[in-house]
Each structure stands twice: as structure tokens, then as C-alpha cells.
Amino acid sequence: MAATIELRSLAKTFGSGPQAVHAFGPADLTIPSGGFVSLLGPSGCGKSTLMLMIAGLLDASRGEILVDGKRVAGPQTDIGIMFQDNTLVPWRTVEGNVALQLEMRGLSPGAHAGRISELLRSVRLEGFAGRYPHELSGGMQQRAAFCQALVHDPDTLLLDEPLGKLDAMTREGIRTDLQALWMKRRPTVVFVTHSIEEAVQLSSTVCVITPRPGRIECAIDIDLPWPRDLDVKSTPEFTGHVHRIQGIFRDYGVI
Ligand SMILES: Nc1ncnc2c1ncn2[C@@H]1O[C@H](COP(=O)(O)OP(=O)(O)OP(=O)(O)O)[C@@H](O)[C@H]1O
Numbered sequence: 001m002a003a004t005i006e007l008r009s010l011a012k013t014f015g016s017g018p019q020a021v022h023a024f025g026p027a028d029l030t031i032p033s034g035g036f037v038s039l040l041g042p043s044g045c046g047k048s049t050l051m052l053m054i055a056g057l058l059d060a061s062r063g064e065i066l067v068d069g070k071r072v073a074g075p076q077t078d079i080g081i082m083f084q085d086n087t088l089v090p091w092r093t094v095e096g097n098v099a100l101q102l103e104m105r106g107l108s109p110g111a112h113a114g115r116i117s118e119l120l121r122s123v124r125l126e127g128f129a130g131r132y133p134h135e136l137s138g139g140m141q142q143r144a145a146f147c148q149a150l151v152h153d154p155d156t157l158l159l160d161e162p163l164g165k166l167d168a169m170t171r172e173g174i175r176t177d178l179q180a181l182w183m184k185r186r187p188t189v190v191f192v193t194h195s196i197e198e199a200v201q202l203s204s205t206v207c208v209i210t211p212r213p214g215r216i217e218c219a220i221d222i223d224l225p226w227p228r229d230l231d232v233k234s235t236p237e238f239t240g241h242v243h244r245i246q247g248i249f250r251d252y253g254v255i
């Protein structure tokens with residue numbers, strides 16, 4: 001069962017006194033079970049800070065985060081995390097890197113071999129299971145990292161700009177894979193991006209975050225049909241959402 005995540009008056013300030021940096025909040029938000037929620041905001045508005053707090057890797061300064069009604073008080077184990085820079089280790093093959101996530105959780109990769117190959121197939125890496133990361137393109141490495149994040153079938157997936165360093169064509173292809181993976185298993189996804197179009201294409205809800213200290217300006221439900229392929233981008237509904245969000249960032253002087 002995918003997790004429901006609630007932010008309650010959540011805020012983060014780094015340091016204290018004149019050196020203090022008010023990075024995020026206060027913010028209230030409910031991320032529903034199985035939702036795909038994007039955090040869309042300018043650089044430095046506290047998106048990564050929020051992700052680390054949801055993962056339980058960073059304490060809140062004020063407020064709290066509840067996952068399925070339970071307060072987050074330390075590192076969460078039932079999550080998959082992915083960052084802009086992948087965490088593949090160079091001395092393991094693609095398959096070995098995916099298996100590592102199971103080993104770290106005390107699970108037997110042998111017992112999950114079917115799942116590993118199913119995931120690799122779903123991101124079109126089945127022929128590369130025995131290759132090492134340096135033998136893959138950047139896009140293929142990120143696809144392998146998706147498999148790492150998903151192999152233990154987590155309730156929650158935290159994706160912090162996983163496509164940020166990829167070229168436009170590769171991004172488009174991986175969006176399709178990511179959307180298919182989400183539709184199949186429906187974990188709760190929190191997805192950080194700078195791209196308005198990417199957020200509208202992938203999300204059930206787009207949270208528009210203001211410049212630092214990041215506050216949730218609005219949470220926009222995107223009720224376009226799934227799956228959302230390239231054609232959806234030319235619909236008036238899609239462009240309407242994009243223009244509305246552009247207008248908000250223009251008013252803040254961000255674009
Ligand atoms: N460990 C830290 N110590 C002090 N300040 C920090 C720390 N981590 C983040 N900050 C500050 O908090 C603010 C928010 O940073 P954060 O990385 O969360 O932003 P972001 O929205 O993810 O940015 P980007 O889109 O550029 O990745 C920034 O001003 C940053 O300098």
C-alpha cells in the first residue's frame with residue numbers, strides 16, 4: 001500500500017543567529033497515497049531540503065511530517081530515493097548494483113531475480129544486466145538507478161531531479177518509462193524538477209514552490225488522462241496549466 005505523506009507547519013532553518021538560512025516553509029501539504037506530486041520551484045527554494053526531511057535524513061526545525069499517520073523521526077527504510085547524480089557503484093554490474101539495494105536490506109537477490117530482470121526489461125536495459133556503469137550512457141545509468149530505487153517495491157519514491165543532467169531527447173524517453181513504472185505499481189512519488197512541462201506531464205498534482213524560503217504557493221491538480229504521451233503536450237488543457245504556472249513564476253520575478 002502506497003504511503004500518505006502529510007506536512008504539518010513544516011519549516012527548516014539552517015544555523016542560527018545572523019548566519020541563519022531560512023530554507024523552507026512553513027508549509028502544510030497532504031500527498032495522497034499513490035499520488036505523483038511534483039515540487040516545482042526555482043533554485044535554492046528548499047526542494048532538496050524538503051526531500052531530505054521526508055526521507056528522515058534531516059530534522060525539521062518546526063512542524064512535523066507524518067507518513068501514514070506516523071511521525072517521521074529518523075531515516076525511512078520503506079522508500080526508494082534517486083538523485084541527479086546516481087549512486088551506482090563502479091565495481092558492480094548493472095544487475096549487481098540493483099541487487100545491492102536488496103542486500104543492504106537483508107533480502108536475498110537470488111529470491112528476487114525475476115523482479116530484477118522484470119525491472120531491467122521495463123526500462124529497456126535487459127541486454128545490459130552484465131555491463132558495468134562506465135559502459136552505459138548517462139540515460140542508461142539513470143534507468144539503472146530507477147531499478148535500484150524500485151527493486152524493494154517501496155511505498156514511496158523520492159526523486160530529486162533524476163533527469164536533470166540528461167539531454168532533452170533522453171529525458172523524454174525516461175519520462176515515458178517512469179510514468180509506466182508508476183502506473184504499474186502506483187507508489188507515492190515525490191518528484192523534484194525545474195521543468196514546468198515535465199511537472200505537468202508527469203504529475204497528478206504540481207506543487208508550485210516560491211523562491212526561498214520556499215512556501216507552497218499552490219497545489220494544482222492535473223486531471224489529464226493517463227498515460228500522457230507527447231500528444232498531450234499540444235492539448236489546450238496542457239498548455240493552459242503550463243501558462244498558469246509560468247504566470248506565477250513571472251509574478252515572482254523568477255522567469
Ligand atoms: N546543510 C546546509 N547548511 C546550510 N544551508 C543549507 C544547507 N543545505 C541547504 N542549505 C540552504 O538552503 C537553501 C535551500 O537549499 P536546497 O538545496 O534545499 O534548494 P533546492 O530548491 O533544492 O535548490 P536546487 O534547485 O538548486 O537544487 C539554500 O539557500 C541552501 O544554501
